[in-house]
Amino acid sequence: MKIVKNKIPELFSMKSYPKQLFYNGNLELLQRVKVSIVGSRKPTKYSREYIQKISLALSKNGICVVSGGAMGIDATAHSGAGSFNTIAVLPCGIDMRYPAVNKNLLNNIGNNGLLLSQFELGFRATPWSFIVRNELVVALGDVLIVGEADIDSGTMRSVEFALKMGKEIFVLPNRLGESEGTNQLIKESKAEAIYDIDEFVSKFSSSTTLGVSNKDDFIEFCSANPTYDEALAKYPQRIFEAELSGEIQIVNGRVLVL
The missing domain is CATH 3.40.50.450 (Rossmann fold)
Structure with missing residues (x-):
């Protein structure tokens, strides 16, 4: 606990x-x-x-x-x-x-x-x-x-x-x-x-987040257009949520940030 x-x-x-x-x-x-x-x-x-x-x-x-x-x-x-x-x-x-x-x-x-x-x-x-x-x-x-x-x-x-x-x-x-x-x-x-x-x-x-960075590592990773398999291996849960919410799209086996 x-x-x-x-x-x-x-x-x-x-x-x-x-x-x-x-x-x-x-x-x-x-x-x-x-x-x-x-x-x-x-x-x-x-x-x-x-x-x-x-x-x-x-x-x-x-x-x-x-x-x-x-x-x-x-x-x-x-x-x-x-x-x-x-x-x-x-x-x-x-x-x-x-x-x-x-x-x-x-x-x-x-x-x-x-x-x-x-x-x-x-x-x-x-x-x-x-x-x-x-x-x-x-x-x-x-x-x-x-x-x-x-x-x-x-x-x-x-x-x-x-x-x-x-x-x-x-x-x-x-x-x-x-x-x-x-x-x-x-x-x-x-x-x-x-x-x-x-x-x-x-x-x-624009509010201060007490020193916590708002950088999204997942989005930064996907910005390099990795293959779907690479993204799935590194972020298995997040990739499904991001595709469902419209943050990313899978095109020809690669991840595209929208």
């Missing part, structure tokens, strides 16, 4: 600093500029599509995406960022995989990115542990993006945490009758809508 020993400054915004924090993966991600993303477990196609695009754009600019490892918006945010540049906060022990449908995703994040949990090994998720998890997700991010939410949803509890912590909140613009929670946030001037992804990402891409 690995325990985070150094204090994480962002977590002092929580009601009380975690008594313990367990992890698997790359703790250097904590030093990056981070954006938290939360939302519905059953989002619309529109919400999935744009959270995917936003997460990918953030990741390409060296910004780490933080979410809760759940189905729906969480899983979309993690996969959009790529397992190498995302933090998943668990509502269970670091050795558990919840929900089971996201087992492969969470394993990849543990191997390439970072898994965090406040709970002992073997602890199974409970209704109250989701609330604990949500507060940690919100605290880690410089800002919070809400992909989609009903008014009385658990996601709106995360919004309450963000408001108490003084975090900026961003949402997708939605049609009337859809994602009424985020529409209400805009109406009450508690959140700002993201109308231009590049403009939104530019708010953070």
Whole structure:
């Protein structure tokens, strides 16, 4: 079991600093500029599509995406960022995989990115542990993006945490009758809508990342147009994610960076 020993400054915004924090993966991600993303477990196609695009754009600019490892918006945010540049906060022990449908995703994040949990090994998720998890997700991010939410949803509890912590909140613009929670946030001037992804990402891409380089070794390697087999041997997991997200394309057996 690995325990985070150094204090994480962002977590002092929580009601009380975690008594313990367990992890698997790359703790250097904590030093990056981070954006938290939360939302519905059953989002619309529109919400999935744009959270995917936003997460990918953030990741390409060296910004780490933080979410809760759940189905729906969480899983979309993690996969959009790529397992190498995302933090998943668990509502269970670091050795558990919840929900089971996201087992492969969470394993990849543990191997390439970072898994965090406040709970002992073997602890199974409970209704109250989701609330604990949500507060940690919100605290880690410089800002919070809400992909989609009903008014009385658990996601709106995360919004309450963000408001108490003084975090900026961003949402997708939605049609009337859809994602009424985020529409209400805009109406009450508690959140700002993201109308231009590049403009939104530019708010953070010039931010200082505490000395951590944003250089992407995988992209630099692929810029030399290696063969697919060479890239697969060196970056077996990343190459599939990059092809799926549209970062690269395989042409005549060689890797092309898009």
